[in-house]
Amino acid sequence: MRKVILTTGGTGGHIYPALAVARELKKRGVEPIFVGTSHRMEKDMIPQEGYKFIGLDVKPLKNIASIFKMLKSIIKAIGIVRKEKPDAILGFGNYISVPAILAGIILRKKIYLQEQNANLGFANKLFYRLSKMSFLAFEKTYDDLPIKYHKKLKVTGNPLRSEVYMVNRKIERERLKIEDDEKVLLITGGSLGSKSINDAILSKWERTLAEKKIRIYWATGKNHFETINQNLNKYKPNDVIKPYFSNMPSIMAVSDLVVCRAGALTISELIAMEKPSILIPYQSIKVGQYENAKILEETGASYIYKNSEAEIAIERAMDLIKDDIELAKIRARIKVLKKDRAAEKIVKAMDIWGRK
Ligand SMILES: CC(=O)N[C@H]1[C@@H](OP(=O)(O)OP(=O)(O)OC[C@H]2O[C@@H](n3ccc(=O)[nH]c3=O)[C@H](O)[C@@H]2O)O[C@H](CO)[C@@H](O)[C@@H]1O
Known part of the structure; x- marks a missing residue:
C-alpha cells in the first residue's frame, strides 16, 4: 500500500488542511500517517479522526533544552521514516514539521510542502528549495520567492473540510431555528480564541x-x-457562547457577517462560503495575519481593524449586519477569490502514482 507522512500540528489552521488531504489520500487507497507533537491539539484531533498518529517531543526553539528536544526529535523522525518507508512526506509548516521533513531529506524521500498563509512561514522557507513542490493557498506567496523557484510552486487554495462545501445555509438555518428576519453574527478568534476580540x-x-x-x-x-x-x-x-464550535462550517453557513482574526484557514473558509467579514488580525509579524487579511480587504470583501480598534470593529459589525445591500455587494466581490478542490489537486500533483 502507498503511504504518505503528513507532518503537522499546533493549531487548527495547520491541522484541518492536513486532515482534508488525509481524507483525499485515503479515498484513493493511500495510507496517511501523521507526525506531530505529543503535547498540542493534534494529539487528540488526529486519532479521533481514526488516523495513525506519532507524537514527537518537540518545542519551539527558545533555549538549550528545546534545541536538545529538536535534535532528539530529528533522530526519532529518521527512525519513523526508515520504518514506515513513505512514498512522500508532506509538511504543513511551522517548527513541528521540521523533524519529519529533515528526516525525509536525509533519507532522500520526496518532499512536498503546503503553505496556508499569504506569506511563506519560516519552516517552509527553510525547505522549499529542497522540496519537489510547494502547494500555495494564495497567488500572493509568489512574491516571497525568487523567480527561478516559481516552477516548484502550485496554487491550489487551502484544503478545507468537506463540510465547508456541503453545508446548506437554508437547511442549517431551519435546523438551528433561525427566524427569517433574524441576522446571525459569528465571532471567532481562530482555533485558540482571541483575548482582544x-x-x-x-x-x-x-x-x-x-x-x-x-x-x-x-x-x-x-x-x-x-x-x-x-x-x-x-x-x-438565542445567543450561543461556547469555547469552540466543532460544527464551525454549519455556524459559518448560517452567518450573515463574521468578526474574526485573520488565520489562513478562517480566511479560506470565508472565501469558500462567500461570507462578509470584519477582520482584526493577530498583530505578530511572524504569524503574518495582516497579509492574509489584505487579500480580502483589497477585493472589497472585508474591513480590517487593529487590536486597539476592536471595540470600534464591533460597533461597525452591528451596523454592517443590517445593511443588506452592502452585504450582497461583498458576497458578489468575494467570488473571484474562490478556489475549489484543493485537497484533490494536491494529492493528484504528488509524484506517488507510478508503478511500485
Ligand atoms: C495564533 C496563530 O499562530 N495563528 C495561526 C494559526 O491559526 P489558527 O488555527 O488560530 O486559525 P485559522 O483561522 O487558520 O484556523 C482555525 C480553524 O479552526 C476552526 N475553528 C475555529 C474556532 C472554532 O470554534 N471552531 C473551529 O472549527 C476554523 O473553522 C478553522 O478551520 O494557523 C494559521 C494557518 O497557518 C495561521 O494563519 C494563523 O496565523
Missing part, C-alpha cells in the same frame, strides 16, 4: 443585548471561556 465584545455587550434581531454565535477559545462566562450576567435567549 473577547474583551471588545464584553465591553460592547450592552449594545449587543439591545439588538434583539441579531443572534450571536461566539467561540471564545477554550482558555478564555470560564472567565467570560463568569462575567456575563445577561444573555439574549
Whole structure:
C-alpha cells in the first residue's frame, strides 16, 4: 500500500488542511500517517479522526533544552521514516514539521510542502528549495520567492473540510431555528480564541443585548471561556457562547457577517462560503495575519481593524449586519477569490502514482 507522512500540528489552521488531504489520500487507497507533537491539539484531533498518529517531543526553539528536544526529535523522525518507508512526506509548516521533513531529506524521500498563509512561514522557507513542490493557498506567496523557484510552486487554495462545501445555509438555518428576519453574527478568534476580540465584545455587550434581531454565535477559545462566562450576567435567549464550535462550517453557513482574526484557514473558509467579514488580525509579524487579511480587504470583501480598534470593529459589525445591500455587494466581490478542490489537486500533483 502507498503511504504518505503528513507532518503537522499546533493549531487548527495547520491541522484541518492536513486532515482534508488525509481524507483525499485515503479515498484513493493511500495510507496517511501523521507526525506531530505529543503535547498540542493534534494529539487528540488526529486519532479521533481514526488516523495513525506519532507524537514527537518537540518545542519551539527558545533555549538549550528545546534545541536538545529538536535534535532528539530529528533522530526519532529518521527512525519513523526508515520504518514506515513513505512514498512522500508532506509538511504543513511551522517548527513541528521540521523533524519529519529533515528526516525525509536525509533519507532522500520526496518532499512536498503546503503553505496556508499569504506569506511563506519560516519552516517552509527553510525547505522549499529542497522540496519537489510547494502547494500555495494564495497567488500572493509568489512574491516571497525568487523567480527561478516559481516552477516548484502550485496554487491550489487551502484544503478545507468537506463540510465547508456541503453545508446548506437554508437547511442549517431551519435546523438551528433561525427566524427569517433574524441576522446571525459569528465571532471567532481562530482555533485558540482571541483575548482582544473577547474583551471588545464584553465591553460592547450592552449594545449587543439591545439588538434583539441579531443572534450571536461566539467561540471564545477554550482558555478564555470560564472567565467570560463568569462575567456575563445577561444573555439574549438565542445567543450561543461556547469555547469552540466543532460544527464551525454549519455556524459559518448560517452567518450573515463574521468578526474574526485573520488565520489562513478562517480566511479560506470565508472565501469558500462567500461570507462578509470584519477582520482584526493577530498583530505578530511572524504569524503574518495582516497579509492574509489584505487579500480580502483589497477585493472589497472585508474591513480590517487593529487590536486597539476592536471595540470600534464591533460597533461597525452591528451596523454592517443590517445593511443588506452592502452585504450582497461583498458576497458578489468575494467570488473571484474562490478556489475549489484543493485537497484533490494536491494529492493528484504528488509524484506517488507510478508503478511500485
Ligand atoms: C495564533 C496563530 O499562530 N495563528 C495561526 C494559526 O491559526 P489558527 O488555527 O488560530 O486559525 P485559522 O483561522 O487558520 O484556523 C482555525 C480553524 O479552526 C476552526 N475553528 C475555529 C474556532 C472554532 O470554534 N471552531 C473551529 O472549527 C476554523 O473553522 C478553522 O478551520 O494557523 C494559521 C494557518 O497557518 C495561521 O494563519 C494563523 O496565523
